[in-house]
Amino acid sequence: MKKIVFTGGGSAGHVTPNIALINELQKEDWSISYIGSKAGIEKELIGKLDIPYYSISSGKLRRYVSKENIKDIFKVIKGCFDARKVLKKEKPDVVFSKGGFVSVPVVIAANTLKIPVILHESDLTPGLANKLSVRFATKIFTSFEETLRYLPSEKAKAIGSPIRREILEGSATKGRDYLGFHNEKPVLTIMGGSLGAKKINDIIRENLDTLLQTYQIVHLCGKGNVSNEHIRTGYKQFEYVHGELPDILAATDYVVTRGGSNSIFEFLALKIPMLIIPLTKQQSRGDQILNGKVFSENGYAYMLEEESLTSEQLFKSLQKMETNKLHLIENMKKAQASDALNEIVNEIKSHS
Structure with a gap:
């Protein structure tokens, strides 16, 4: 039987592309397991799948001086031994890492x-984990x-982001029914990431009554x-949404989001x-700022830096997005269609 081990964690953005690939490989004769941290969000998300999950020691990779860095060196070393033990047991044909x-x-x-x-590197510049x-x-x-300019040309290729197929198969009707929303106002979805975004959460709630005059709001807080x-x-507020997300997004007219690459793709x-x-x-x-600038320059989105986030700027940006909705959609239609999911699956299969 063909075997693969997935790894990646720390945020949902390091896990959801892995889930997209796992869903594809589960349709075929693959034995799949996952290596993650003991308490990261990957444990919660992968726990919903029917695959073995192995926890290893892991230290935080910091860019600043801290005495914790010394402790974490030993955690990473222990993590290498933990991971080696799992890999020797599983004997996979290939490992896939999302960072x-x-x-x-x-x-x-x-x-x-x-x-x-x-x-797979999602962001415009490689994260520290992938650099290592x-x-x-x-x-x-x-x-x-x-x-690609930051990576060895002989083994790097730009393909886009692996999108979960189920995300593209949602029903707007089911989404509105699930939320209890009607068709008379547009749906604005606020996504601050798996851990939330305090300033975004606060400003949405400060202006909630005014916003509700124009929108119905889904807040993934x-x-x-x-x-x-x-x-x-x-x-409607949710900590995090799982199976209902495709239907909610199908019902969504506008979204306010962080600049995580997987989400914006x-x-x-x-x-x-x-x-x-x-x-x-x-x-x-600063990776999300760079991601946002590329999308803004391509006419797929508007970007508002958090330091400039005020009630006035929020309403101005929402109004601009609503006024130019058709233009934004036309630009997005011109974007080169990505088949990253199949490209990665084919690469995985080449090692089996």
């Missing part, structure tokens, strides 16, 4: 066992053409962020006009 700090020990361990490693993993990879795929003080007709595939509010450089390495 995140938990993936580094797995990729290193796979290399020591001469197991081929396939990477690149030298051990057999093949590297990227979402953005611009990313992140774990622990549902607010009982803001229950309103036409306003899904909205691009669905032709949903988007307002991208990326994580700041204080909160991240």
Whole structure:
């Protein structure tokens, strides 16, 4: 039987593309397992699938000086031994990594066992985990053409983002029924990422009554962020959405989102006009800002940096998005269709 081990975690963006690939490979004769962290969101998301999940030690990869870095070096070393033990047990034909700090020990361990490693980098510039993993990879795929300049040309290829097929198969009618929404107002979906986004959450709720005059609102506000003080007709809050997401997105007319690559590529595939509010450089390495700029320059989205996020700027941006909805959709239709899912699946199969 053909075997593959997946890895990647730390955020939903490092897991959902893996789920898309797992769903495809489960249609065929593949034995699939997953290596992740002990408490990351990947454990929760992969736990919903019928595949073995192995937890390993993993340290956080920091770009700043901290005494925790010393401790984490030992965690990563232990993670390499943990991962090697799992890989020796599973004996996979190939390892697929989506990045995140938990993936580094797995990729290193796979290399020591001469197991081929396939990477996918979502963001415009490679994350630290993938920067460390690149030298051990057999093949590297990227979402953005611009990313290739940072990678070895002989093994890197730009293919777009692997989109979950089910995302493209949602029903707007089912989505509105699930939400209890009608057809008389557009649906605005707010997505702050799997952990939520405090400033976005706060400003939406501060202006909720005004926004509800124009929109029906779906608010994916992140774990622990549902607010009982803001229950309103036409306003639905969720920590995170699983199986209902395709139908909710099918019912969505506009989206306010962070700049995570996987999410914005899904909205691009669905032709949903988007307002991208990326994580700041204080909160991240600036990858979401670069992702947002590319989408804005291509006319797929508008971008508003969080430092400029005020009630006035929010309403201006929403109005601009509504006024230019058809133009944004036309630009998205011109985007080159990506078949990243099949491309990666074919690469995986070439190692079986």
